[in-house]
Amino acid sequence: MSGHLSLNAVSTVLGALVVDACRGDEVLKHLVGDPKQVSLANPTETAAHADQRVSLWLYRITENEFLKNVPAPDPARMSPLAVDLHYLITPFTGNAENDQVLLGKVLQAFHENSSVYVSRAADRVIDEIRIVLCRLPLEEVTRIWEALQEPYRLSVCYLVRVIEIDADTLRPDAAVREITTGMGSEVPS
Template identity: 35%
Template sequence: MSASTVIGDVTQSLEDLLKTEQRPANFFDVSLKSPAEETIDQSTTKPKINLFLMRVLENPHAKNQDWAPVGVGELQYPPLALDLLYLLTPFSSSKLDEHRVLGEAMRVFYDHSIVTGSFLLGSLAGTTEELKLDLRPCDLEELTKVWNAFNKPYRLSVCYDVRMVFIDSATRQQVTRVIEKTGIYSQI
């Protein structure tokens, strides 16, 4: 289970994964800024990939969990289960380099479609949590809406879902065990 910092910890873990697993090493930089803030000029020699958290949704399949026992006489409200949607966009002064960078970033996420162990950072480090990365189909209309919202021309981008990320609830309830039951029987 995770702290409320888990959304930032997931982003940090994915950023580090892209930095450490790219081939060749240091092929591209990784940016977490809004794609609307990214700039490209001809003096930029090193391409970059932008990893932007675009949407956070509650996972509907984990909504009806039971309260969990956390000690004698105490139950904890189930954790909030989230799906995170990331936009992955390459930036370079060369369109071919953008395609190469995007391909390499997608290979990294494909090779590590389940992120565990030493790749997890922050509150996720040392836990048994798993981040499942799925390439999400985003049609041209959806991506065009995103770029229109940034007030920028369309750029080649792909979307990734990260499932499920948990935030522990702080709500607890005191309960007592049933130790005695009185039954009254009568004949009709």
């Protein structure tokens, strides 16, 4: 179960996976060796900063339809909102060959860590997430780049499931646990 900080926690974990994978690679450790070189901004904003080498842009959030009607573990609370996160990952190394190497490393890192436990106790964020490569048609990827008003760049989409965002408030219609009536066991005549 997670709170409202879970979106940022997941993005931070994905960024850490990229940095850790690149630090262990002779070619990439000089390109992406610092978390500051991973941007959570969209590719247009990332391209404006020469020190940022990869954009992990959360471009879409959708409700997970499979967990929509799962009852809350605590009947007094509302069910958590289960969402899937859609990321566009775009390398910005300034060199097409290095962009391909970096994107290959991201694919490898996310494949090897396709199931990750996200835990930040200080933020009340505890979830197991699944990192899945998206099979987006070229049309949809093109629409994303058109919305950014940028020419298409080498990029890949990932789906991260399932993030649960807990409700802070109690249910106004919480189930009644006990009812006491004025009726006895005798039937009136």
